[in-house]
Amino acid sequence: xxxxxxxxxxxxxxxxxxxxxxxxxxxAMPDFEGATWFNTPALSMADMEGRAVMVEVFRTW
Amino acid sequence: xxxxxxxxxxxxxxxxxxxxxxxxxDEPVELxxxxxxxxxxxxxxxxxxxxxxxxxxxxxxxxxSAVFLDxxxxxxxxxxxxxxxxxxxxxxxRSDSMYPKKLGKVIKAWNGGERTKALSELxxxxxxxxxxxxxxxxxxxxxxxxxxxxxxxxxxxMIEAGFWFRGLQLAQPYLGKDSEYPRVDETRSxxxxxxxxxxxxxxxxxxxLYVEAQLLERQREYLEAFxxxxxxxxxxxxxxxxxxxxxxxxxxxxGYKPGFKETCPKCDRRSHAACEKHRENVKx
Numbered sequence: 001x002x003x004x005x006x007x008x009x010x011x012x013x014x015x016x017x018x019x020x021x022x023x024x025x026x027x028a029m030p031d032f033e034g035a036t037w038f039n040t041p042a043l044s045m046a047d048m049e050g051r052a053v054m055v056e057v058f059r060t061w
Numbered sequence: 062x063x064x065x066x067x068x069x070x071x072x073x074x075x076x077x078x079x080x081x082x083x084x085x086x087d088e089p090v091e092l093x094x095x096x097x098x099x100x101x102x103x104x105x106x107x108x109x110x111x112x113x114x115x116x117x118x119x120x121x122x123x124x125x126s127a128v129f130l131d132x133x134x135x136x137x138x139x140x141x142x143x144x145x146x147x148x149x150x151x152x153x154x155r156s157d158s159m160y161p162k163k164l165g166k167v168i169k170a171w172n173g174g175e176r177t178k179a180l181s182e183l184x185x186x187x188x189x190x191x192x193x194x195x196x197x198x199x200x201x202x203x204x205x206x207x208x209x210x211x212x213x214x215x216x217x218x219m220i221e222a223g224f225w226f227r228g229l230q231l232a233q234p235y236l237g238k239d240s241e242y243p244r245v246d247e248t249r250s251x252x253x254x255x256x257x258x259x260x261x262x263x264x265x266x267x268x269x270l271y272v273e274a275q276l277l278e279r280q281r282e283y284l285e286a287f288x289x290x291x292x293x294x295x296x297x298x299x300x301x302x303x304x305x306x307x308x309x310x311x312x313x314x315x316g317y318k319p320g321f322k323e324t325c326p327k328c329d330r331r332s333h334a335a336c337e338k339h340r341e342n343v344k345x
Contacts, residue, residue, distance in 0.1 A: 057084075
């Protein structure tokens with residue numbers, strides 16, 4: 001398994017030092033608030049816990 | 062677009078073993094919904110209007126794939142190269158389905174297009190469920206009812222616009238025997254009224270052919286699609302669908318599409334206009 005690139009790790013340290021209330025770590029999947037879902041009931045971050053998730057970012061064109 | 066069968070297959074084989082597959086876009090519902098239907102997309106698709114997820118992944122082009130494990134990015138790249146990272150994440154990740162096992166019949170019926178059966182299976186299983194299983198059942202209940210409401214609304218709009226067959230196709234999966242979806246009686250009575258209309262049989266037959274022609278267009282078989290549109294104009298003359306077929310055939314002519322060959326370097330790959338050599342001189 002590949003590890004999270006160094007950029008993300010160092011950015012995380014910088015952010016942690018600058019802001020102790022950082023809501024989201026770099027490289028962490030953001031929440032799906034306000035999303036519109038198809039083919040499934042709306043999924044939440046809790047549904048992703050411990051799971052392998054394959055994401056494909058696409059455009060219809 | 063070539064990735065869809067692969068993603069569908071990963072989802073269908075993998076979701077029972079813990080894998081989640083999601084296609085993500087920021088485009089409007091009006092574009093995404095028909096795209097899902099036209100491409101038979103069965104795995105979860107989400108519209109995220111903010112670009113937070115794309116920023117986390119670092120998307121530079123489309124399509125881009127990413128593999129997450131326990132919500133942390135493990136890999137990103139071209140979809141064709143995701144295999145190794147995905148295999149590792151799956152080995153390390155949970156192996157139980159995200160959906161409860163007890164809703165297996167519901168989900169199987171839904172994914173198999175048996176919409177009426179899916180809801181009745183859900184209601185059969187609900188009294189035996191508790192905790193997070195019951196919570197999931199509630200989520201599926203809301204989702205299925207919302208889908209049926211959308212289908213009935215769209216069906217009504219399609220019929221109003223003169224696409225009777227398409228309207229029928231959209232509503233029918235929710236109208237099986239003993240259907241428990243809301244607005245079933247109302248929808249059935251609208252469809253029954255439509256069947257009383259003169260020219261109903263011609264509209265439906267023409268509509269079936271129209272769907273076939275649209276499929277041919279998607280396969281870039283423009284000449285064959287044109288021939289089907291002409292057939293509709295002849296066989297379903299004086300119907301709403303014949304009017305739509307005429308407009309579609311005219312649009313093909315105006316775009317010089319009949320005769321387009323993907324392998325020809327002179328045919329326009331962007332607009333799909335055929336080059337002079339391949340252009341078919343078709344007329345309405």
